[in-house]
Amino acid sequence: MINLVKRNLILYFNNKANVFFSLLASLISFGLFILFIKNNLQNQWHATAIYPGLLDNWIIGGTLTTTAISSALTALTRYVIDKSNNVIADISLTDLSFKTLQISYIVSAVIVSTIMQLFTFAFMSTYFSLVDKIDFQWNVILMVILMAILASFVWTAFGFIITSLINNQDALSGCYSIINTLAGFFALVYFPLMTLPKLGQLVIKLTPAPYMSAMYRNILMQNDLKNAFRNSTAHSMNVFKNQININIGNVNSLNSQILVLLTFILIFTFIFLIVSLKTRKNLIH
């Protein structure tokens, strides 16, 4: 298994286009934020104008979610390439079991997605610490790493359903384009949830993306929130958290958000197992 994981990682990081497209969704949301959204949101949420760290960490949280989505999916492209080029058929002739083979692709995608999220976190934090003079939050790094791993599992489980169903690269890249375009909206990077109509809110709430952004924002913004609301009531802080989607409906604590994400992993894994049973026969073709 280690061999196949190692091979997948070498092939992923050797291919600069892969790395670029993994970061594309994050770069887009980051660029849009700096160019258009930042001022708009500062006018809307006054606290963020006084404490720039609030808004900077807010966008980092959302962007990490889009990075998790696009990098996990891009890493799983290797699985589809290997299916269409008979590599899976070749490996099936070795002593590696089909289950181990699948786990190897999952582990590779989790590692890639975690690394890309940490890279994005380091890059954006460094940028904001230079531009807005906010402190680089060393104290939350361990939590960010753990959450990055969790986020990677969620999107790898989701991506594996798609890559199990699709056997050619053209169809896959079409599918990815749609997901990457939607990623920023679902991760609530461009606007808060409450600005959407009820149906839109419901659709977004049915995906893991808003909970993941909320989870990251919960961790990254806690210091700034404490400072900004030290003279206010808990209620007013909660209202603000609702506004900026650190709370998603009743899912309003870090633990509950983690629980929701773990539930999504279970649901995706269950769907994947059903899909896998149906596609197993045709996989090696």
Add this chain to the structure above:
Amino acid sequence: MKILETQNLTKVIDHKKIVNGINMQVDKGQLVSLLGLNGAGKSTTLKMLTGINYSTFGTVKIMGMTPKNHNYSHQIGVVFQNSILDKELSVKNNLFIRARMYKNIDKKYVDSLIEELGLQSILHQKYKNLSGGQRRKVDIIRALLHKPKILFLDEPSTGLDIQSRNKIWSFIKSLKQKYNLTIILTTHYLEETEQSDYVYIMDEGKFIASDSVENLKIKYSKHILALTFNINFDAKQYFIDHDIKYAYEHNKYLISFNNDKLAINFITDMQNDIDSFEYKHGTMDDVFLNLTGNKANLHD
């Protein structure tokens, strides 16, 4: 000694029989070709023989084992039509990554394989930088890493220039001798089957003929004697008088013979009247054309 056997092997895809009830018997150490046009069912047959695809009906056994047996895949090495190795990795990385996917790989054997088969000079080159012939050689060595008894090759020389094709063929023949391998390959190059011990000719999913190259030629092709005669000799009248079938093309009379002896006798009898002659043995092209009619676009 029989090493591979199939009975009524059939593959149905979307209600269509892609391979239709084929029976094969391959002896240990033989080089066997499956010859057929594109779409004849060769690759599907190969996939069933290797256990990559299961048959819809019928059985395939290698040394008594069916593809569901875990050890089945240990007995076979497969070279796919399109390479399955990673272009971005070096030859060495490609081979060792695959080697480590086997439980009891003999590392010394892998090293000796690389040395004996002359890969050392390209070992550290990226696979994508190799020539077509070199890539094929690496593909073949990948298939031999776990000491298989049978090597399957799907169109091993397709896409290679004539020089590389010749090199790959002498490489395959040397492997057969050196490692006492049984080799089963598919091809649509007729001349390549000449080097086989046994040939199965496929058309529309069925074997339409199977035998040694020599026997196939005897059964399905004729030797042709092309003649010109002295100006005073009335060849047409002679052939009519003696009830000899002939054709007249490019100022030459063409007569077919079942064997060389008859041709020699004819030339000896007619030596005073013959001006010049050419004698051409039957080829696999003739065999194939006779069997498949005009479907073949032979050298695509």
